[in-house]
Amino acid sequence: MRPGPGGCCCRRPVRANGCVANGEVRNGYVRSSAAAAAGQIHHVTQNGGLYKRPFNEAFEETPMLVAVLTYVGYGVLTLFGYLRDFLRHWRIEKCHHATEREEQQVIVRIFDSEKSLRYTGNIIKDVINMGSYNYLGFARNTGSCQEAAAKVLEEYGVGVCSTRQEIGNLDKHEELEKLVAWFLGVEAAMTYGMGFATNSMNIPALVGKGCLILSDELNHASLVLGARLSGATIRIFKHNNMQSLEKLLKDAIVYGQPRTRRPWKKILILVEGIYSMEGSIVRLPEVIALKKKYKAYLYLDEAHSIGALGPTGRGVVEYFGLDPEDVDVMMGTFTKSFGASGGYIGGKKELVDYLRTHSHSAVYATSLSPPVVEQIITSMKCIMGQDGTSLGKECIQQLAENTRYFRRRLKEMGFIIYGNEDSPVVPLMLYMPAKIGAFGREMLKRNIGVVVVGFPATPIIESRARFCLSAAHTKEILDTALKEIDEVGDLLQLKYSRHRLVPLLDRPFDETTYEETED
Amino acid sequence: MVWMVLSPAWKQMSWFYYEYLLDTALYVLEPWERTVLKSMLVSVMGMALNTGYISMPLSIMAILLYFETVQ
Numbered sequence: 001m002r003p004g005p006g007g008c009c010c011r012r013p014v015r016a017n018g019c020v021a022n023g024e025v026r027n028g029y030v031r032s033s034a035a036a037a038a039g040q041i042h043h044v045t046q047n048g049g050l051y052k053r054p055f056n057e058a059f060e061e062t063p064m065l066v067a068v069l070t071y072v073g074y075g076v077l078t079l080f081g082y083l084r085d086f087l088r089h090w091r092i093e094k095c096h097h098a099t100e101r102e103e104q105q106v107i108v109r110i111f112d113s114e115k116s117l118r119y120t121g122n123i124i125k126d127v128i129n130m131g132s133y134n135y136l137g138f139a140r141n142t143g144s145c146q147e148a149a150a151k152v153l154e155e156y157g158v159g160v161c162s163t164r165q166e167i168g169n170l171d172k173h174e175e176l177e178k179l180v181a182w183f184l185g186v187e188a189a190m191t192y193g194m195g196f197a198t199n200s201m202n203i204p205a206l207v208g209k210g211c212l213i214l215s216d217e218l219n220h221a222s223l224v225l226g227a228r229l230s231g232a233t234i235r236i237f238k239h240n241n242m243q244s245l246e247k248l249l250k251d252a253i254v255y256g257q258p259r260t261r262r263p264w265k266k267i268l269i270l271v272e273g274i275y276s277m278e279g280s281i282v283r284l285p286e287v288i289a290l291k292k293k294y295k296a297y298l299y300l301d302e303a304h305s306i307g308a309l310g311p312t313g314r315g316v317v318e319y320f321g322l323d324p325e326d327v328d329v330m331m332g333t334f335t336k337s338f339g340a341s342g343g344y345i346g347g348k349k350e351l352v353d354y355l356r357t358h359s360h361s362a363v364y365a366t367s368l369s370p371p372v373v374e375q376i377i378t379s380m381k382c383i384m385g386q387d388g389t390s391l392g393k394e395c396i397q398q399l400a401e402n403t404r405y406f407r408r409r410l411k412e413m414g415f416i417i418y419g420n421e422d423s424p425v426v427p428l429m430l431y432m433p434a435k436i437g438a439f440g441r442e443m444l445k446r447n448i449g450v451v452v453v454g455f456p457a458t459p460i461i462e463s464r465a466r467f468c469l470s471a472a473h474t475k476e477i478l479d480t481a482l483k484e485i486d487e488v489g490d491l492l493q494l495k496y497s498r499h500r501l502v503p504l505l506d507r508p509f510d511e512t513t514y515e516e517t518e519d
Numbered sequence: 520m521v522w523m524v525l526s527p528a529w530k531q532m533s534w535f536y537y538e539y540l541l542d543t544a545l546y547v548l549e550p551w552e553r554t555v556l557k558s559m560l561v562s563v564m565g566m567a568l569n570t571g572y573i574s575m576p577l578s579i580m581a582i583l584l585y586f587e588t589v590q
Contacts, residue, residue: 073544080552434546493538 050285052321056421057240057280062431062461063496070431070461077433124444128481130467131451133276135308135424136395137472138339138379144387145339145378149371156370164356168367176373180344183380184314185324188353189346192361193368195303195333196222198343201361203299204230205354206329207268210257214248214296215270216240218278223270223301232268233258239278242286245269249294267296273305273316273332277458277466279419279427281305284316288326299329307337308424313383313396319422337383340375342368395471399424402469402478409482414495418464426467428485428494435492436463442491446484 138145152172162168173191180189192198203226207213211232215223217239227234235252237244249267256263269291271282284300291298302315310318315332317324324330330346345355356362383392403424410417416429430436433454440452443465454463473481489495540546545553 069542073542076544076556077547080548080556083552432542432544434541434544437547438541491534492541 050289055281055283057419059278059280059418060416060497060499062429063498066431066496067461070433073433074460124447127444127447127449128477129449130469130481131449132470133304133336133468134339134470134472135304135337135399135468136313136339136379136383136392137470138337138375138382140339140472144382145375148378149375152374153371158369158371160367160369162367163365164362164367170367170370170373172370172373172377173367176368176377177344179377179380181346183384184330184346185317186330186346187349188351189344190352190355190359190362191334191342191344191368191373192359193342193365194361195335195341195343197361197365198331198333198345199223199301200226200229201365202331202345202355202359203227203268203270205358205360206230206299207232207266210264211266211268212252212264213268213270214245214252216272216275216282218275219270219272220276220301220303223272227270239275240280240283242283242290245287246290249290249296253294267294268299269296270299271301273300273302273309274420274423274425276304276425277427277453277464279417279423279425281309281316281319281420281423284320284322288322292326297328298326299331300327302330302332303343304336304425306332307383307396308399309422311396313337313392334372334376338376338379340372340379342372342376399469399471402471402473402475405475406467406469406478406482410485411497413482413486413489414497415485415489416497424469426469427464428467429496430463430465430494431461431496433463435494436465438492439465439488439494442488443484446488448481448484 140146156170156172160168160170176191177189180191181187199222203223207230209231213227213232213234214237215227215234217236235248237248252264252267255261269287271287274281287298306315307313309316312318317327328347329351331343333343334340335342345352381387382389383396385392400422403422407417407421407426410426410428418427418429419425430439430452436452436454440450443450450465450467452463452465458464545556
């Protein structure tokens with residue numbers, strides 16, 4: 001193992017992407033305090049210098065006691081669930097389910113749901129919103145976006161009532177598509193009415209039977225649905241794990257299709273920019289290196305990362321300093337950072353022209369509504385700085401600062417936080433099923449709205465609370481929120497983390513910096 | 520009732536009870552389900568203690584005899 005430029009020499013084996021195997025690697029994850037070290041390792045002893053900045057991602061292991069108690073909790077709930085089902089079936093207990101009455105086969109009346117699951121009907125004012133994907137703060141009812149949208153509303157109306165290929169192609173749509181193509185740095189782009197439908201309707205148009213799709217373990221439901229609808233063979237690689245992806249690519253090229261051994265018509269790699277449940281960022285430089293080596297195609301879903309990452313908000317491609325032409329299909333949505341709705345696909349002109357004719361969404365789905373289009377145009381111009389103000393740049397910088405500050409403070413408090421240092425999605429681990437509801441309620445009592453997620457959106461023991469930071473959050477708002485999270489964390493005993501933060505050192509590494517400092 | 524016994528010990532005990540409810544997922548169950556589980560736990564513990572109280576001295580004597588500590 002030759003020493004890196006810093007003069008450090010690591011005894012431990014260095015894997016292909018430079019992350020060190022110190023004996024505690026699970027699915028490509030590295031223990032959290034060594035992640036600070038691994039970030040520097042990426043930077044220093046590198047395979048060709050793919051990464052221009054440290055890549056700090058950490059997924060701390062679940063503490064054993066917490067895992068056991070979580071399983072006990074789920075066991076208790078399962079037992080009682082079966083008991084209640086039994087009682088309902090034998091009509092010992094009144095069944096509150098929505099059922100059709102025999103006399104009314106045509107009209108279905110919805111009965112009250114379970115007594116304990118009734119909506120409380122409370123209206124709470126002045127709640128800090130930490131759960132919506134409003135990354136750059138464009139979802140507000142004042143400002144230039146709102147005025148422009150109101151003007152367009154008066155001019156065009158709301159409904160389009162037609163599809164893109166029929167009468168629904170307005171000049172606003174053409175303007176938007178040119179703007180999107182310029183924003184991303186690609187040749188052409190096409191926009192659709194719904195972000196979910198963009199994925200699920202366009203992947204079948206791009207691949208079919210005889211093609212191979214390599215999709216990440218934790219891809220969004222829209223990508224999974226699109227992949228399944230297309231009829232191609234799907235193989236899953238472990239989350240963000242480049243060794244797994246390379247192995248699959250090698251096997252695909254060597255062995256070909258399963259029975260006939262013919263070569264695959266196309267190999268498409270499906271990844272996302274930021275994974276919203278984990279807060280992790282894709283290892284894009286390595287994916288692109290692999291794609292070029294094995295001549296596959298790359299489909300990048302930037303739903304959460306467009307507008308939120310990168311010095312000028314161009315997304316994960318700019319964050320890593322790569323060329324947008326390397327990504328074959330750049331997909332994204334306008335729902336998160338632009339405060340509107342809809343999705344886009346950008347790429348080479350031939351690709352976009354093909355999609356205009358062959359996409360299901362263009363043929364059957366209604367096109368975007370004009371005020372929404374105007375909102376996107378105004379917010380995109382604002383981000384690019386073309387409206388004359390520096391509001392866009394300030395928003396992006398504010399978001400980056402908020403992200404680092406919030407993550408650092410939460411880690412210092414002792415919570416287990418998943419994901420990359422720079423991602424504005426912050427999952428805070430709760431693990432136990434009862435704490436999911438308790439956390440949500442306690443935070444709402446203190447006027448902070450959070451989103452809590454459990455099974456099946458996450459693995460069964462890894463339930464979490466997901467915070468989404470926004471440029472609209474000021475430091476005071478974040479401090480208030482952090483104080484309340486601290487309080488609730490003490491009340492519910494959520495501070496599971498057993499690692500103290502090892503500060504990033506600039507001296508050459510020796511054995512001791514790999515040791516975790518445990519409490 | 521709450522105002523009457525708001526001493527630190529009572530607060531600590533009620534916090535421990537809250538933690539117990541959270542950790543074992545009893546927090547989400549309805550009151551009658553909690554009663555069922557608690558009575559089951561109490562009965563199992565009671566049976567274990569009862570068996571221990573009755574048969575433990577005899578078992579210990581038998582073990583000691585086996586190891587020829589006590590003749």
